[in-house]
Amino acid sequence: MTAPVAGGTGRRVVVTGGAGFIGSHLCERLLERGDAVVCFDDFSTGRLENVDGLRDRPGFELHQVDVSAGMDVEGAVDAVAHLACPASPPRYLERPLETLQVCSEGTRRALDLADACGARFLLASTSEVYGDPEEHPQREAYWGHVNPVGPRSVYDEGKRFAESMSMAWRRSRGTDVGIVRIFNTYGPRLQPDDGRVVSNFLIQALHGEPLTVYGDGSQTRSLCYVDDLVDGLVRMLDADHAGPVNLGNPDEYTVLELAEVVIELTASSSSIEHRPLPEDDPGRRRPDIALAGEVLGWKPMTPLSEGLRRTAEYLAAVT
Ligand code: UDP
Numbered sequence: 001m002t003a004p005v006a007g008g009t010g011r012r013v014v015v016t017g018g019a020g021f022i023g024s025h026l027c028e029r030l031l032e033r034g035d036a037v038v039c040f041d042d043f044s045t046g047r048l049e050n051v052d053g054l055r056d057r058p059g060f061e062l063h064q065v066d067v068s069a070g071m072d073v074e075g076a077v078d079a080v081a082h083l084a085c086p087a088s089p090p091r092y093l094e095r096p097l098e099t100l101q102v103c104s105e106g107t108r109r110a111l112d113l114a115d116a117c118g119a120r121f122l123l124a125s126t127s128e129v130y131g132d133p134e135e136h137p138q139r140e141a142y143w144g145h146v147n148p149v150g151p152r153s154v155y156d157e158g159k160r161f162a163e164s165m166s167m168a169w170r171r172s173r174g175t176d177v178g179i180v181r182i183f184n185t186y187g188p189r190l191q192p193d194d195g196r197v198v199s200n201f202l203i204q205a206l207h208g209e210p211l212t213v214y215g216d217g218s219q220t221r222s223l224c225y226v227d228d229l230v231d232g233l234v235r236m237l238d239a240d241h242a243g244p245v246n247l248g249n250p251d252e253y254t255v256l257e258l259a260e261v262v263i264e265l266t267a268s269s270s271s272i273e274h275r276p277l278p279e280d281d282p283g284r285r286r287p288d289i290a291l292a293g294e295v296l297g298w299k300p301m302t303p304l305s306e307g308l309r310r311t312a313e314y315l316a317a318v319t
Helices: 021-032 048-052 089-094 096-117 153-173 197-206 226-238 255-265 290-296 304-318
Strands: 012-016 036-041 060-064 079-082 120-126 176-182 211-214 220-222 245-247 252-254 272-275
Touching: 012 021, 012 096, 021 036, 021 048, 021 226, 079 096, 079 226, 089 096, 089 153, 096 120, 096 153, 096 176, 120 153, 120 226, 153 176, 176 226, 197 211, 197 255, 197 304, 211 255, 220 255, 226 245, 226 290, 245 290, 252 255, 255 272, 255 304
Parallel strands: 012 036, 012 079, 036 060, 079 120, 120 176, 176 245, 211 272
Antiparallel strands: 220 252
16 A cells, blocks of 8 residues: 655555656656556556656555556545556547457446445546537537547547446546646657657658658647646545536647647658548547636646657657
8 A cells, every 4th residue: 555655645545546747747746746556558658668767655555457457556546547448549449349348348447436435436537529510610519520430439439428327436436526627738758659640750750761741731630748748637626516627728729730740840851641530530629718717716828839849859859
């Protein structure tokens, strides 16, 4: 059992997927404020390197566990943050069955743990629940436009099911559930082979290779720097609001604009090369974050240029 952190908050938080990109930043932030952290990860997409720097910190416990198969925690738990899930399209498309499994059975087990401990349960859901949205920007009240049988559905529908399950636990068992819908997030610890747009573009630009723009690049995304996102996650952990609450940066760019920003920022000689658009790739995405402002007092602070600069520094060091 994790010893309480001396001079800490006395709180103990379980983070599933804690060695992942966002999960590792969340573990770090919680430790910094004096919480004890129990991190579960099966290292299928999470990396040991992401939490290496945390392993000697007081109050940090790391377990290699597939949360879909179950997790044992001894002692008191104040909150369970359920982040375990492959989140990059190439990674969840490689692991369709595991993705569905962690969204369903993994979520059930995490909910049961929170319920048994009387803990707050935070579900890391996604803007993908809106699918290829017909409403723009996306408000939480929008029900979405998802292809239930397309290849992306393992993630989109998996997370929709996880949201449904979380709300059912709240209604029938009174579990203290909170749901956040996370929009595109980037920052240090994005893996070079992650396949997402920011890591691909930055690595390509740093290596002078062509930037691979899928389709004509007119599709939009709104990119949130990971430190801002984690600030929103912590606020939602501490709140008692059920959500769902959108967390993302409303500054919207076309993918082509992003490619141009990356080339300029890295002073790269790279060109732009178009590749086929993946199936069911959403055309537009931008969060309405009024609710996050109202109930969490949250808004993102980091400008894209600053966030990209820090991410480029990280990727240059690891590639
Ligand atoms: N994309 C791209 N080139 C890449 C990787 C992604 O043009 O090398 C596009 C992708 O088709 C999508 C957007 O960038 O329209 C964001 O993709 P990502 O995989 O980062 O996240 P998504 O929002 O699709 O989950």
